[in-house]
Amino acid sequence: MQTSLDHDIFRELGIHRVIEPRGALPQPAWKLDNTPTAYPTETLIDVQRLHIDSASFTQIASACERDTHRISRHIIDIVAERGKMHNPVTGSGGVLVGTIEHLDETFGRKHQLAIGDTIVSLTSLSWLPLYLEHINQIHLDRSEVEVKGKAIFFRSNPLAKLPGDLPQEMVVAALDVAGAPARVAALATPGQRVTVLGAGGTAGLLT
Template identity: 40%
Template sequence: MGSVGLGRVLEPAGVLPQAAWRLDASPEIGPDEVRIRVRRLNLDAASYRQLAEKHAGDGAAIRAEVCEIVATRGKMHNPVTGSGGMLIGVVDEVGPGSPLPVKPGDLVATLVSLTLTPLRITDGLAGWDGLSEQVPAEGTAILFGRSIVGVLPDDLPPELALAVYDVCGAPALTDRVIRGYGRPVTVAVLGGAGKSGSLTLAAARAAGARTRAVVVSAAERDALLAAGLADEIAIADARDPVAVAAAVGEPADITVVCVDVPGCEHGAILATAPGGTVIFFSMATSFPAAALGAEGLAADVTMLIGNGYVPGHAEFAVGLLRRVPEVRALFEARIAGD
């Protein structure tokens, strides 16, 4: 089965690495561990937004806090949002008992969260200005036997592959849910112009669904119109439940939340038809608010937590990027903007 990293937990005792407050990030590996030489981190959108808002866009202060979090916790685990991100790097050493399909020298992306990955930063993030989610970095990271890792594709720049892998669970899970209905469905995506949102729209369209997108600005609407990924696009604040429901119009069979701000739960529920499904793919989601909100609205909906893993999710997302040039263009524009 492979280890789950219990030996790396420093406190509190008895929990898995994701739930731990502090991990041992020392570079020496156990028999079934893998050490990665870190090249770049990708902070998840909710975590980066929280840090940027806290420090009013001061890149140096953002950088200092990320360094402090990693030094204190032995991992990149934002204590406010509870989220982290992922990384790319080069395989440095593979333990003799590791079941992971990698070898020294492979350029890989960790397909597990930084919130459970022992991480050591050795350069003080000197190459990062603090103003983007992607973070050039030097250091080491540790993978366990139960970790997930992917060798980066040769035909994509590493920064682009990292951005896709960061959100690859969303389109794969959406595809699975759509196909489970066994009939034509309508899919509404809140935050449709973002990374996970645009891939989710592409997956929904490929699965034969009618697509609706809710975005926050005219600029996002125009970008999504140019991409042609949504049959309908509306502008609304995803935190305003009534505005979201009005923007979606006839309730959707499936609503996917890809917005990196809190407070989007009730709008998603209102926008979903009775018997429908809400997929929460944002680390800013309050799951008590979702559960209690659905109860209070007498909403007969199935609510799913997008856990970031579906078998084959990385290959599925990269395949969408290759087949749908409009999605690739959106990703490349976002990376260039960062």
């Protein structure tokens, strides 16, 4: 049975979770409500990994002199202040890996999901309410953070189920920047010379 919530565009986009400034979309907002409880129309994810985008991770690691304890503290502070992993210096986020803990029925039908499925977000961390209990490990070589936490997905947020026959790190790295090579393919034509700036990051390498 449908309710008025099923047609609420504010809930579809997650605007109801925005604390500051009120009425903004979650991505450009400064702060989100990251209460780790799924309200109606929301899906709750048990988060195991954050794959922070290359520019953001490089900036944080540099500011913390590549000290993993300081990096952990820095990330925890960002999430505590903003309710999401949204680097205020670079303005970027990344993606997460986790398992579905509570599933909105409409969202589940749309993406053919079930509780317990392992997923990777195709929505930037800068859009998703995130609550971190603690950080277990920092992987300096691949911009990845092992965590214990929760995230909220809204009905408008795309995601993908992780395949079981490919290395997780490779799949997550590719999905993290899937839009970049697709955009280049749409703009470039056969025979053109294309210069890629910033090929040290995942997006540049895959492009």
